[in-house]
Amino acid sequence: MKRVTIKDVANAAGVSVTLVSFVLNAKVGKDGRLDCPVNQNTAKRVLDVANKMGYRKNVAAASLRSGRSHSIAVIPTDISNKFFAEISRKIEDKAYEYGYTVLFGSSDEDVNKLDSVLNTVMAYNIDGVILAPVKNCEDSVRKLVEANIPVVLLDRDLRGVDGVGKVLLDDFQAGSIATEELLKSGCRKIEMISYNLEISSLLERERGYKQKMIDNGLANNIKINYTTYESVEEDVKSIIAEARKRGTDAFFLPTYSLSAQVMSVMKDLGLGTPEDFAIVGFDKSNIYKLFATTVAHIIQPLSELGETTVELIHDMIEGKRGPETIVLKPTLVPGGSAQKKN
Amino acid sequence: MKRVTIKDVANAAGVSVTLVSFVLNAKVGKDGRLDCPVNQNTAKRVLDVANKMGYRKNVAAASLRSGRSHSIAVIPTDISNKFFAEISRKIEDKAYEYGYTVLFGSSDEDVNKLDSVLNTVMAYNIDGVILAPVKNCEDSVRKLVEANIPVVLLDRDLRGVDGVGKVLLDDFQAGSIATEELLKSGCRKIEMISYNLEISSLLERERGYKQKMIDNGLANNIKINYTTYESVEEDVKSIIAEARKRGTDAFFLPTYSLSAQVMSVMKDLGLGTPEDFAIVGFDKSNIYKLFATTVAHIIQPLSELGETTVELIHDMIEGKRGPETIVLKPTLVPGGSAQKKN
DNA sequence: TTGAAAGCGATACCAA
DNA sequence: TTGGTATCGCTTTCAA
Secondary structure, eight states, rough: OOHHHHHHEEEESSSOOOHHHHHHHHHEOTTOOOOOOOOOHHHHHHHHHHHHHHHHOOHHHHHHSSSOOOEEEEEEEEETOOOOHHHHHHHHHHHHTTTTTEHHHHHHTTTHHHHHHHHHEEEEEEETTEEOOOOOHHHHHHHHHHHOOOEEEEEOOOOOOSOOOOEEHHHHHHHHHHHHHHHHHTTOEEEEEEEEOOOOOEEEHHHHHHHHHHHTTTHHOOOOOOOOEETTTHHHHHHHHHHHTTTEEEEEOHHHHHHHHHHHHHHTTTTTTTTTTEEEEESTTTTTSSSSSOOEEEEOOOHHHHHHHHHHHHHHHTTTTTOEEEEEEEEOOOOOSSSSSO | OOOOOHHHHHHTSSSOOHHHHHHHOEEEEESSEEEEEHHHHHHHHHHHHHHHHHOOOEEEEEEEHHSSSSSSEEEOOOOTTTHHHHHHHHHHHHHHTTEEEEEOOOOOOOOHHHHHHHHHHHTTTTEEOOOOOOTOOHHHHHHHTTTTEEEESSSSSTTOEEEEEOEOOOOHHHHHHHHHHHHHOOOSSEEEEOOOOOOOOHHHHHHHHHHHHTTTTGGOOOOOEEEOOHHHHHEEEEEHHHHHTTTTOOEEEHHHHHHHHHHHHHHHHHHTTTTTOOEEEEEEOOOHSSSSOOOOOEEOOHHHHHHHHHHHHHHTTTTTTOOOEEEEEEEOOGGGGGGGGO
């Protein structure tokens, strides 16, 4: 069963391949007319024939000739990570609306893996790249920009790289309102647990926390406990244990995985919130509602983040917009975990 | 900055494009030698030159000529669904090992959306398709088979379609051991809540439950409460309310989302497990551990499912294996939610 | 072991 | 409005 080509359609319709190509690439105007320099009747007939024959464009051929592929690459650090899984889905849907096919690849927080994924997708003549920057990826991104491939950074900022679009959360504010909520509940010895990834989102959340502490004359109480993906389980255990000794009031947990980990350890140790520690978590999840006491947490506008990202890359591809920076606002979902302790 | 082509490399290395193509497509033997009909020294030199020039293959051109693309399509129902997000990641990693690029697209449990995604990816000359069947998708899958595109069904079976590989969970057994666990704890009035999706995985889990009930002389207690994605929240509320009235002992919840929903409603109503209802949930998640009482649940071997799927599609693409069916076993993670009620 | 040349199926350019 | 034809970059004969 050979595939139907544009030539087959041309023959069957009794016109040239040029005409068929015109018709097949024409946008349909709102009046139902096909926007191409072809007689409307001929155009309609060609379209009919193509459909009847089950014609499907060979993207490889089109891409080879035109240098464009109508596909974009999306490179989160890990597609199975809750946040990225959900935002990827939003991106997929919106991209689909615009007629883009999406190539996904996870970078695993590793520049080398990122480069490797980029190499792969670049071979596909992708029209644009949406990616979550990882540590030391400045050069990789710069290469894309130099190759004139539109880039939009998602979720994390990257200093010192020009010409890229950005769609970010106001992470400073996220850290600020989380800390404020804990302050309001009477906590003073407020700490953070964070990953030492050196990515802007975490750094800004930390900065928001620190600034709020300073503004409230609590500079001396600032303490950020660092951990890594690999050692998070044991680290959190010992951090919690030591925090009890030094009389820590509360924790602001700037990611979903840290929140889940802390809640898990607390449950294992028979600790409750807010009586033992007040906590504010991050990102939407069932766990906050199902824990013994409802846990306050910061949420990101996922749909808006995803949609904005696709709109921006699309406009950049079409040359309608330059590399803008768009910053969206976080929201606090209150919970018993950050209520008055007494 | 023009892209480096095979011709540029050929010129720079002083050989023909044919040779360059040979070298670039050669597999590296374990002895480090390049497996191609080219002088090893020439081959090494060509490779060097290519690397130095930053050559990257134009996949569109290669695919156009060869009809193959070294890419596979993966079509879950929803990439943001926990189960599919995690398995997609496993698939991505394994596919990457084999040198495949992965195109993802969510079908949303909708045949029309599935067809649309398939149409898109087919235009990419994909080498194979991994998909989770949705209701009434038999014709769509048959079309792929007729077009000689290797297909592996993931997670769900499809009757009446031949020539496709399958990687499934033993869902009958999953239903069976979940029910058995509840029986062991003394429950007799055991019910299920399930989606009316008419997909094999759910149907088999239901069958396993029913059979176990029948085997224990409890045929009269069999009751499956159906709901839909859209109405799950309100449905679960009323199901739980009525179940209290009729003295239901326990629920087997055959998906993660149903488990989370039931736990959420129970918490809202101030109900505890196992004293009000014993429960067994499905799929790995933090929520089972963080609920007041640890919740028993069935887990699937995700890594194995993902890896097996890629291995099978790869072997089918290479013609090394036919369309086999592989069934993996579920495991029960015990929890207080299914302990003796008294 | 090497190379020349024919296409793969579209799009783009130019001419009619 | 139409159509002829060169061309994109690679793989694949076939011949040397």
